[in-house]
Amino acid sequence: MARFGETVGRVATLPLVLIARAFDPVLRLWQRGTGTGGMVAFFLLPNMAIFGVFVIIPLVLNFVYSLTGGTNILLGDRSFIGFGQYGRLLECGNYLQPLTCREDQFWTAVRNTSLFVLFQVSLMVCVSMITALILNRNIAGRGFFRAVFFFPVLLSPVVVGLIWRWILQRQGLMNLIVTNLGFDPVVWLNDRFFAFAAAIGVSTWAHMGFYTLILLAGLQAIPKDLYEAAEMDATPPARVFWRITLPLLGPNLAVVLVLALIRGVQIFDEAYVLTGGGPGTSTLFLTQYIYEVGFASFLRNPGLAAAASILMGLVLVVLTLIQLGLSRRAERGNTR
């Protein structure tokens, strides 16, 4: 089996080897002319050029966009208006009531995203924590069950959205279950409450496997002798959990929490395919707002979209900095 894989690998990489060999003489000349430093530049160039063009430049341009007005997306045709877009986004009678704001859609999206993050992240952490604890037990078929929970993580958001749209439609599986339990069928995605709940449930379903694995890695790094000692002292299991498992899992749990927050703030794909932001604006989230104001809707306003994305980016930067600090601590904890 291993030898078979090796042969396949060799045949598959053969064209690449030939290409690489063809570059040999050219690059040898380049190296002779520029020295090792020139080669370092050569190795870094493709990646850094793409980084520069498609990440760094857009990042800078984003600020420029947010200071300009008009509906044209080409920067040359846009007029400088200062901080007007930010003012427009932030102008509001009462931030808790989106309809009193000038950009009511933006604040609806902010409110929806905050509620979504609050409930989805709590649900996600609870569910993946329980799953990780169960998978960490000494059960038969552990490897299989670990993989099971990872399956939806690989599915595309479009597939996830469509699978659940199909289950939640009027004649769908969910209504079959509900009517068998003696309730009336519901058109789930036409109901404001259920559509929102579905967005939370479906995104949790799709991503919990990923967080479960992070937590499981943390659980397995906890030294077994701690548990043995606790068993000898006849410590009650609840106490073992609160005093040993939870504190030692702390860093991993924190990583999961912040990572889920970061992803939750950016929620778009599966929710968009599932509900399209509806019914009404009940599942309109920030990324969809940015996408629609920037590209899709009648009232296109790229400057406004850029300003909104910068505000969202600020939140993400703070969350990411926390995450980087925490994951460094988690790494140290895991290797200890």
Add this chain to the structure above:
Amino acid sequence: MSAIKNFIFRRRGRDGGWHWTDIVTWVWLIGGTILMFGPALWLVSSSFKGPAQLAEFPPTLLPYVQEVATVEGHDAPLPLFEATMEDGTTRILAEIRRIGTSAQMVDPADPGERISVRLTDRTPLREVGLAVDNYVDPFLSFDFMRYLGNSVFVTMAATFLTLLTNSMAAYALSKYRFRGRDAVMLLIIGTLMVPLSVILVPLYSVVSAVGLLNSLWGVILPTIATPTGVFLLRQYMLTIPDELIEAARMDHASEWQIYWRIILPLAAPALAVLAIFSVVWRWNDFLWPLIVLSRRELYTLQIGLNTYAGELNVQWHYILAMTVVTMIPVVLVFIFLQRFITTGIAGAGIK
């Protein structure tokens, strides 16, 4: 035998009894398995149902097709029904045509006699069967073949370029000392903080400025310099001993040769992990292709699928089948990888 039983039902209860945690464990695991695979299996089963069956409630678990029979005097096979006659008996009849609220039917055994049956007095005869047309039609009459081709091209090109550029950068950042190395590393880590949704508008204008709007390369190029990939490969290459490189230099190998003949083969496990990540990422990409591609013939599978699903008159029988097709590569990845899922991916995913 009892050893096997003990192994499978390993329990916490001391005296071999069921502790409550054992019950919770198995309920959670079996319920979880149903919840994780069930929706996808339901999709596969539904995708083999014809349009009429999809509109039924309650839905059946398995796909059925209507039985047909060839009747003398009719070229096409006729659908079979179980009809209740006026005297209360039931007969199996084939439908010739419908007239208002009744149907003109015929007994396959006795093709001469025409029988009129009210539509309410008959039920279709069905057997378990697959509506394969759901899969065939989209490839023949829609653009799905093209979408599939676009998706395959984007995924393969992006993965190849990701591996190449990321491994070159990772090699430079792990095996050379040069001024500004830490700054470059910091820059790469910093870009982790810049998700697509934050730079949507300016990225669009950059891509349009370099003339890549409505081009598959406009989808591919912005995705290939992944910070995760550079990070993953660099960490792995740091573990390759420098002595190997020194020895190669002694033998007058050029730096490029050292890269592709020594470093790349040794970094194969990390490259494989990144390749799998990249295939799944690019195959599943949605938001960015949605913005760059506005011409139908350039759509990837994900965009095409979303467009068909967003139409006013949703043709679910085709959409479900195409969703299954879209799911196949990822399911293959899952089957081949499930052994490694627990170890490799969790560690790499945190970064």
